[in-house]
Amino acid sequence: MRKQLEKVYDPKQVEDRTYQFWLDGGYFHAEVNPDKKPFTIVIPPPNVTGQLHMGHALDETLQDILIRWKRMQGYEALWMPGTDHAAIATEAKVVAALKEEGLTKEGLGREKFLERAWEWKEKYEGRIVSQLKKLGSSCDWERQRFTMDEGCSKAVQEVFLKLYDKGLIYRGERIINWCPHCKTSLSDAEVEYQEKAGSFWHIKYPLADGSGFLEVATTRPETMLGDTAVAVHPDDERYKALVGKNLILPLVDKEIPIVADEYVEMDFGTGVVKITPAHDPNDFEVGLRHNLPVINIFTEDAHIAEGWGKYSGMDRMEARRAIVADLEAGGYLLSTEDYSHNVGECYRCGETVEPRVSKQWFVKMEPLAKPAIDAVRQGETKFIPERFDKIYYHWLENIRDWCISRQIWWGHRIPAWYCDGCGEMIVAAEAPTSCPHCGGSHFTQDPDTLDTWFSSALWPFSTLGWPDKTPELDYFYPTDVLVTGYDIIFFWVVRMMFSGLEHMGKAPFHTVLIHGLVRDAQGRKMSKSLGNGIDPLEIIDEYGADALRFMLATGNSPGNDMRFSEEKVKASRNFANKIWNATRFILMNLSEEITAPGLPDALEIEDRWVLTKYNNLVKEVTDNLEKYELGLAVQKLYDFIWDILCDWYIELTKTRIQAGGDTARDAQKVLVTVMTGTLKLLHPFMPFITEEIWQALPNDCESIMVAPWPVYDEALNFAEEERDFERVMAVIKAVRIRRAEMNVPPSKKASLHIETKFGPVFERCAAFMQRLASASQVEVAPEQNIEGAVQVITDSARVFIPMDELIDKEKELARLEREKAGCEKEIKSFEGKLANENFVAKAPAHVVEAERAKLQKLRERYEKILESIAAMK
Structure with a gap:
């Protein structure tokens, strides 16, 4: 029996259940698969110090859109999750917690303090992972990593020893930046x-x-x-x-x-x-x-x-x-x-x-910076938007040696030991047993830990098993896209680039997609001091994760900041409700024999129109995603679903569905095919509602997550019928607008007398015009001339509506006079522009021709307005 949708969409009843369904199905998991191309994103690991904020929500949403899209395209898509130990921040949090208990870090001692830090990590890592899941993040949780887990720690030690042996890591007394508070x-x-x-x-x-x-x-x-x-x-x-x-x-x-x-x-x-x-x-x-x-x-x-x-x-x-x-x-x-x-x-x-001058550990940056600069200059890695490569170059070209030692306990301990007898320093993976200088056997390890960014710089390959030669490392590295904010280009992107090139011989990703910050409705940066931060979990609780995700994607353009607005989230929720209600209409009128998407043998003109629109949507959304224009893609989806599918095509099919029989089934088949295809396109942006609807509609895959991404089909390109049908739509819209201007109630019917050279199309669509333009009857002829009629003019037709069936003649004449004055003003503007010799001489020829064409259309419209006025006098 076909699944029924509740009358009202309630995200709280859907999202957790759906996410568990995905987990149970193993849909997020990626394996080495020689039969598929890999597509890899590593998550910028959130710190184990806090909770999801709106910047995280944006960052994870953009990554999830890309990974879900590529998964549906047939790639072996790995989104590698994990968290960062956030050395300074975490230590500060743990110290503050100890202070509340009347304890100090020093009083507890290093070993006991680290036990408390690991307890903190376990608690808060679990919290932030659960929050990422609430957002719908389709990470491969079976591969979850932590910057201080055994594998990542092994990679950190390996890198330190390699760079030290090459003379790229040294210990010396130099000027450094010192935080007197964090010490x-x-x-x-x-x-x-x-x-x-x-x-x-x-x-x-x-x-x-x-x-x-x-x-x-x-x-x-x-x-x-x-x-x-x-x-x-x-x-x-x-x-x-x-x-x-x-x-x-x-x-x-x-x-x-x-x-x-x-x-x-x-x-x-x-x-x-x-x-x-x-x-x-x-x-x-x-x-x-x-x-x-x-x-x-x-x-x-x-x-x-x-x-x-x-x-x-x-x-x-x-x-x-x-x-x-x-x-x-x-x-x-x-x-x-x-x-x-x-x-x-x-x-x-x-x-x-x-x-402050201090003895610290440093990485020599000049030999590492040059290959990282060359990789971007030569196109191995590109920034989107491209303008951010200038920041990248500036930073690397002016970089100083990197101070990597930190005077804290939480982090990777520096693998250096000092002989208690003579002070000889030995850098090694394990504690030495004998001093090569004096033969002493007692050693003290360097108390310092490594900068947090030293470990996260290795993230794209340490998470895949390096320094071991794992199948995952060979298959998934280099990764594909790094999605991150412009505020950590220096912190993270630069370091991953030179680390990947130094230790793997390849840049860690081919594309760096830079997004901006999420600001408040007034354009201010969200901060604790301003008290203007927005908790994404509260928004999800009230409106659903899909509404938040859709809002974050809408209007988003690479590199630019965006403003959070609860009104926009409400609009996104309303959009979800629109899709839900449209699907309920389809399901309530669906024949039992329709069990999968598929088109009928015979297509009506409105079917060909919507299929052409859908087919073009597939091409445009895919092209936008290929160019990382996620905001443009989601806007096109919104326009198609709300306007084309819901407000037009579903309305157009109602008469056929009510008629029953083959004509009803044909309309139902087109509805199911277009709706399921559109849901696939929408799924990366709004995963929860699309999965719930997918399971209710006839479909051809157990989960929309792994359904094949739609592809453009030349056979569904009915361009001529699309143009013809839009001529009819233009008349319907124009008549509706005119009736609204004249305050004519929808219940008041009036006959339409249409003068057009596209007679067969308008005659074929007369029933639509009767129902959607409140027409009592429709008459189509090459020429019409009805005395005392209201006239509606489009590019393809002139429509006469008997005045006495609508409104007051004097009011209509006044409206036409206003339209005439507006048209005269536009004509004068275009004539002035084209009379300007500088414009005609300097503007490209196609621009000048386009202006002339616009002027010609205005003159034609003006003549029709004059004819309309004359007809009413």
Whole structure:
């Protein structure tokens, strides 16, 4: 017995049950299959620190659309799921949870702390996976990975050892970004810059010989405690004679040299720059060139270290205020000016980052960056939109060595050991048993862990089994498309590119599809501080996952931000209801003998029209998806389903269905064929409702998920009949509009007298016009002339409606006069444009011809309006 649909579509009664049906059927699982082409997407692994937000919802929806589409196209489609350990963020969450219990990380100890971190991971990983399932994500959950699982950890260790052996990983003392709150180093990509109001303090640095002073301008006077020189440009005539002399460092009362360095900009500030090698990356490089001392004045939490008198123990801002006051009191402060500048903040906690010299582990980036640049320049990988490759190039061409060590416990431990006896460092997969230098047998492992992005950089191949040579790695790598937001190009995309090229010899994906951010209805970025975040799970609970997904896809264009609107979600829900109600009509009128989609032998003109429209839809939606124009594809689906299928074709079939017999069955067959085909096209966007309807309609596959994707069929291209039928539709629409303008109720019938050279088509479709244009009768002739009639004009026909059957003659004349005035205005505009010699000379010939054709049509319409006015007088 055929399945019946409930009267009202309720996502809560459908979505969880349907998702379980997919899981039970194993439809998400992909295997190595030599008979199929692979298509692979790796999920940007969500962190185990929180829950699904609207950015995740967009990202996962776009990926799911692509993977479902390719699965239906017959690819062995793998969507590799997994989660990220999110080192700094997770450790901060666990520390905060411990604090609520009155515990500390240090008091618990490393081993016990890591046990708590793994408990956190198990709890919150399960939560975010369940949320992804609520969205409908068709990931291969049988292959779910975690950046710290055994396989990924093995890959991380292998990469570290390989890069170390090649000399691409080293340990050294360099300037790094330090977060005083998280108490760890950060990579350049983990620092976010915000423009903030500050000050430029102009300070007098006296010459040691008493002959005068140099004026130094700085935004950070507190760092002057660590100054070891001032620098001027070697070509600056103002200071050439002073190079090599010494200055007295104010408040510290020690001598520091004046050095010449091209780093200094002569026309910025005073042309004199204080050099603090321990607390500024550029100063650090100047210090190396001039062999300057490196003096670290800050503790790990950004307080002034011991040994600095009254300033010791002060935090940065307190020390700044005290030092400025003392400079002013000592006569060293020359002036203060307002100044806005970019300030680096930790991307996790928002704390102002402190540049700091520290001994850390680094990856040499220059040898790795070049192949990654070449891969995009040579077309091995492309960005969509293409404009984002400029950001990619800029980042890689200006990249500094990557600081990969973190001073936290949660993460991959660095595989380096130090001999307790002599301090010898040994990098190895396992702890050494004997020191090659002194023969000692006691070792301590490096306490640091690796940057989170070090492991996620390997995600496209570590998840497939690398460094082992697995069948999955051979079959599914390189992956196909990476879908991600533009905000993590530096964090993740760049690192996956150079890692894939270095360790696999191939770029990890051929396409990077960049999407924008989901902003609120006012265009603001969603944030906790603004309180404008939208929980996708609440939206799903109220409107259903399909409505949210459809809203996120609608209007989406690669690389551009979009605005979330609950009104748009409601409109998407209404669209789902429209499809549901249309299907219920089909099912309620469906003959039992129709058990599968298939077309009848005889097709009416309206059948040929809808089949041509559907066939073109198949081609256009597929083309849009091939070009990653998901927003365009979904808009075309919406227009076809709502307008063509529901508002027109279903209405057109009602008379035939009511008549019964063969004509009813033929209409039913076309309805089922078009509806099932359209559901396939819609399925990647709205998977739940399409599956539920699919199971109720006659179909040829156990799940719409694995039903074959529709293909364009030249045999269904009835272009001539499509044009003919749309001439009839144009008349129906025009008559409806005219009746509405004249406030004629639908119940009031009026005869239609149609003058057209397409007589056979209009006669064939007279029944449609009677029913859909509220006509009492339809008369078709090559020429018509009815005195006192309302006239409706289309490109293919002139329709006369007896005035006395409709409305007041004077009102209609007034309306025609207004239409005449509007037409005159348009004609004048086009005539003026074509009379412009510059336009005619410079515009392409086809543009000029198109304008002339428009003018000719307007003139023809104007003549018909004049005829209509004359006929009524």
